[in-house]
Amino acid sequence: MKYRRIGDHTIKFMSLFFASLILVLSAGIVYELIKGSQDSMSTFGWRFIITSTWDPVSKVFGALPFIFGTVVSSVIALIIAFPLSIGIAIFLSELTTKTIKFYVSLMIELLAAIPSIIYGLWGLFVLAPFLQTKVEPILSKYLGFVPLFQGPPLGVGMLTAGLILSIMIIPTIASITRDIFDTIPTLYKEGGFAIGMTRWEVISKIVFPQARSGMIGAVMLGFGRALGETMATTMVIGNSPTISASLFSPSYTLASVIANEFTEATSKIYISSLIELALLLFLISMIFNAIAKLFIKKGRFS
Amino acid sequence: MDSFVYLKRRIINKAMLFFSYASALIGVVVLFLILFHIIVKGITSINLHFLIRLPTPPGEPGGGIANAIIGSFIVVGIASLIAIPVGVMSGIYLSEFGENKFASIIRYFADVLNGIPSIVTGIVAYMFVVLPMHRFSALAGGIALSILMIPIITRTTEELVRMVPDTIREAALALGVPQWKVILLVVLRTASTSIITGIMLAVARVGGETAPLLFTAFNNSFMSFKLDQPISTMTVLIYNYASSPYPDWNSIAWGTAFLLILIVLIVNIISKMFTYKKYSL
Amino acid sequence: MAKKLVIEHLNAWFDNIQALKDINLDIEENSVTAVIGPSGCGKTTFVRCLNRIHEVVDKAKVSGKVLLDGKDIYSSDMDPVLVRRRIGMVFQKPNPFPTMSIFENVAAGLRLNGLKKKNELADAVERSLKMAALWDEVKDKLYKSAMALSGGQQQRLCIARTIALEPEIILMDEPASALDPISTAHIEELIQQIKEKYTIVIVTHNMQQAARVSDYTGFFLLGELIEFNKTSDIFTNPKDKRTEDYITGRFG
Numbered sequence: 110m111k112y113r114r115i116g117d118h119t120i121k122f123m124s125l126f127f128a129s130l131i132l133v134l135s136a137g138i139v140y141e142l143i144k145g146s147q148d149s150m151s152t153f154g155w156r157f158i159i160t161s162t163w164d165p166v167s168k169v170f171g172a173l174p175f176i177f178g179t180v181v182s183s184v185i186a187l188i189i190a191f192p193l194s195i196g197i198a199i200f201l202s203e204l205t206t207k208t209i210k211f212y213v214s215l216m217i218e219l220l221a222a223i224p225s226i227i228y229g230l231w232g233l234f235v236l237a238p239f240l241q242t243k244v245e246p247i248l249s250k251y252l253g254f255v256p257l258f259q260g261p262p263l264g265v266g267m268l269t270a271g272l273i274l275s276i277m278i279i280p281t282i283a284s285i286t287r288d289i290f291d292t293i294p295t296l297y298k299e300g301g302f303a304i305g306m307t308r309w310e311v312i313s314k315i316v317f318p319q320a321r322s323g324m325i326g327a328v329m330l331g332f333g334r335a336l337g338e339t340m341a342t343t344m345v346i347g348n349s350p351t352i353s354a355s356l357f358s359p360s361y362t363l364a365s366v367i368a369n370e371f372t373e374a375t376s377k378i379y380i381s382s383l384i385e386l387a388l389l390l391f392l393i394s395m396i397f398n399a400i401a402k403l404f405i406k407k408g409r410f411s
Numbered sequence: 412m413d414s415f416v417y418l419k420r421r422i423i424n425k426a427m428l429f430f431s432y433a434s435a436l437i438g439v440v441v442l443f444l445i446l447f448h449i450i451v452k453g454i455t456s457i458n459l460h461f462l463i464r465l466p467t468p469p470g471e472p473g474g475g476i477a478n479a480i481i482g483s484f485i486v487v488g489i490a491s492l493i494a495i496p497v498g499v500m501s502g503i504y505l506s507e508f509g510e511n512k513f514a515s516i517i518r519y520f521a522d523v524l525n526g527i528p529s530i531v532t533g534i535v536a537y538m539f540v541v542l543p544m545h546r547f548s549a550l551a552g553g554i555a556l557s558i559l560m561i562p563i564i565t566r567t568t569e570e571l572v573r574m575v576p577d578t579i580r581e582a583a584l585a586l587g588v589p590q591w592k593v594i595l596l597v598v599l600r601t602a603s604t605s606i607i608t609g610i611m612l613a614v615a616r617v618g619g620e621t622a623p624l625l626f627t628a629f630n631n632s633f634m635s636f637k638l639d640q641p642i643s644t645m646t647v648l649i650y651n652y653a654s655s656p657y658p659d660w661n662s663i664a665w666g667t668a669f670l671l672i673l674i675v676l677i678v679n680i681i682s683k684m685f686t687y688k689k690y691s692l
Numbered sequence: 693m694a695k696k697l698v699i700e701h702l703n704a705w706f707d708n709i710q711a712l713k714d715i716n717l718d719i720e721e722n723s724v725t726a727v728i729g730p731s732g733c734g735k736t737t738f739v740r741c742l743n744r745i746h747e748v749v750d751k752a753k754v755s756g757k758v759l760l761d762g763k764d765i766y767s768s769d770m771d772p773v774l775v776r777r778r779i780g781m782v783f784q785k786p787n788p789f790p791t792m793s794i795f796e797n798v799a800a801g802l803r804l805n806g807l808k809k810k811n812e813l814a815d816a817v818e819r820s821l822k823m824a825a826l827w828d829e830v831k832d833k834l835y836k837s838a839m840a841l842s843g844g845q846q847q848r849l850c851i852a853r854t855i856a857l858e859p860e861i862i863l864m865d866e867p868a869s870a871l872d873p874i875s876t877a878h879i880e881e882l883i884q885q886i887k888e889k890y891t892i893v894i895v896t897h898n899m900q901q902a903a904r905v906s907d908y909t910g911f912f913l914l915g916e917l918i919e920f921n922k923t924s925d926i927f928t929n930p931k932d933k934r935t936e937d938y939i940t941g942r943f944g
Contacts, residue, residue, distance in 0.1 A: 340646075
C-alpha cells in the first residue's frame, strides 16, 4: 500500500464524499419532514390518521380521506393493470420474435416516459368527458343498484383516477415481469413442451411458479408508484375529501391535497398538517418499495 | 385419453394466448391514442409566436410560452449541474470501491430515494431553500429536481461502470497505469456513451416533472434568468393553464404539452437506438 | 418388422443457416437407433425435428415429412401437443421441473391428460419410477423437491417422467453426456430393458456407447446423413470413407 499514489487516494476520497452525500440527503429529508410535522403531530397525535375531517377554517385536520383516496385509487389501478401487464410480459417474453419484442418494448417504455402532467391533461380533457358521457351513464343504468356505481356521473372521480393510474403503472409491472420471465432457462420450458404441454401450460406451470416472487415484487413496485403519483391524479380525481363507496365519487389523495393546498395554506397548523401528510406518503411509499425490491431480488432465477 | 380434457386444454390455451396478444395491442393502442390527441390538440398552437413571445392575459391572442421554455431549461440545468457530478461520482464509488458494508448502506438509500414521491422533494426543497430565502426561486426548483435525479444517475452509472469487463481494467494496470487513471481514462471512457445515455434519460424524466416545482420555482409571468427569483416552467404552465376556465389558455396547455412530449420522446427514442446499435440486437 | 417412423426429405434451418439437408431414413419399431457424428453435424437438430420441438425456437424452419405410423406429423391438421405425447424426449442436461416434487414431476404429464384419481396416479408414478430404475432410491422421499437429487438421479427422473405418458417413441439427446460413468451405465442398462416396449432414438457422441446399446446407427456429417445401417455393419464394415474416418478416430 506504500505505493498508492495521491491520485488513487484522491479519487477514492472524492467519490466517497459524493456518495456519502446520498446518506446526508436521506437523513436531511427525514429530519425536515419530521421537524415540519411537529406542530401537527403534537396537536393531533395518532388520531390524525383516523380523523376524517379536513377543515382549514376551524383548524381541524385528519388524514383519513386522503389515505382512503390514495389507497383505493391505487388498488383500482392495480386491479386493472395487473392482468394487462402480465399479458404484455408473456407476449414479449414467450410469444414473439426478437424484432417485434424490441419495438413493442420500446412502445411500452414510451408510455412510461410520458410526463405525468400530460397524463393529467389527457385524463381531464379526453378520458373524463368520455367516461362521463359514454361509460358512467351505462354503468349507472344497468348496475346502479350496486353502491359502486351510484351517484351522478361527473367524469372526474375515483374511477377515472384509477384508470389513468393503471395506464401509468403498466409499463413498470410489465417490463420487470418480462425481464424476470426472460431469466427462466429455455431448458425447463422445453422439458414442458416435451411432455406435451401447450404453450399456456408451459407458462403457467413452469414459468409462473419460478417467477412468482419477482412478479409479486413487480406488482408491489407498481403499486408504490401509484401511491406516490401526483399530477395525473390531481387533475382527474375531483379533489374533494369525501369517503364514499362509489367509483363515480370525487376523492382526494395525499399527494393531490399537498399539491393543491400547500401554497394556499395560511395557518401554521395547516402547513404542518400538510407536511405530516407528506411524511405519511413518504413512509408508505418507502416501505412498499423496500419490500418490493426484496421480492424482486429473490425472484431472479439463480 | 379423454378428448374432452384435450379440448378444454386447447380452448384455455387459445383464450390465454389471445388475452396476451390483446394486452399488448391495448398497450400500443393506448400509447398512440394519447399521442394522437396531444398532436391533434396541440399542433395548432405551435407557431413562431408561441415559441418566442411572453404569455398574454386570457382572451388576448398572440401569447407565447417563451419564458416557460427558458425556465424549464434553466431549472433542469441547475438540477443537472448538481446531480450529474454527485450521481456519477457516487456511481463510480459504488462500482469501483463498493464491496463494503458502508457502500451497501449507500446503495440501499440510493434505491430508497429512487422511489420518493416527487411532491415530497418539493416540500423538502421548500423547507431547505424557499423558507430561508423568503422567496420562491429557480434555484429551489433546481434543487428539488436534483433530489430526484441523483439516485437515478447514481444507480445507472454504477450498473454501467460495473459492466466494463475486468479484463480491460487489468490490461490497463498491467501497462503500469495508476488506478485512478484506469478509472477515469479507461473505465469511464469505455462506459461513457452508456452513461451519457443514462444521463439524457434522467434529464428527460426530470424535465417532465411538475410537482417538485409547484412550491419551489413557483411561477413567473415574465421572462426571468435570475436564479433567486421565481421562474416559469413548461410543466407548471400546463398545470395552471389546463386547470383554468379559459379555452385559449387550455389550447396553450395542449401546445406546451405537444412541445414537451416531442422533446421527451425524441430523447427516449435516441437513447434506445444507441442501446440497439451498441448491442446490435 | 414395422417401420415406426419414416423420415422423407427432411430439411431444417436456424434462421438462414441450413442445419439439415435432405434427410431420408426409416426407424424400425422396438429398435434402438443411434445417431452419431462430430459436433455441429446436425444430430441434435435431427431428433428435435422428430418431436416438433425444433420449431419452438425463434426463427426455426422445417420442411419435409416425418411419418409416424404413416401419418405426417408436420401436416397442418396435426397438433404438436399430440405428437409430443406419442414421441417423448430426454434432454442432454437433466431438466426436472424445479418447483415440483419428485412425485409431481413424474405425474405432470398424466395430470395434464386428465388423470386425477390419487391411487391411479400413485400407481403410474411407481410403475414409471421402477422402470426408470429410480424407485428404490426415492420411494421414501417422493414429496421432496426434485432438485435435491443427484445429476444421474435427475436424469432417470426425467426418463420416468417421459415413460409415465407411455409414448411410442423415446428420443434421447446425449442423455448420459452430463453424467458420471456409473450413472451412464445405469442409463445404458435402462435402454436395454425398455426397448422391448418402446422405439428409441439416441443421439450420442460416444461411439462405444452407440456400439453397445443400438441396433441401427446413422452417421451424420455437416447436416447430411452419410450412412445408415445395422450397428454391427457400420462399425465393422463402413461403406463410406467419411464414416470409416470418423469411426476410426481420424477426425471428430
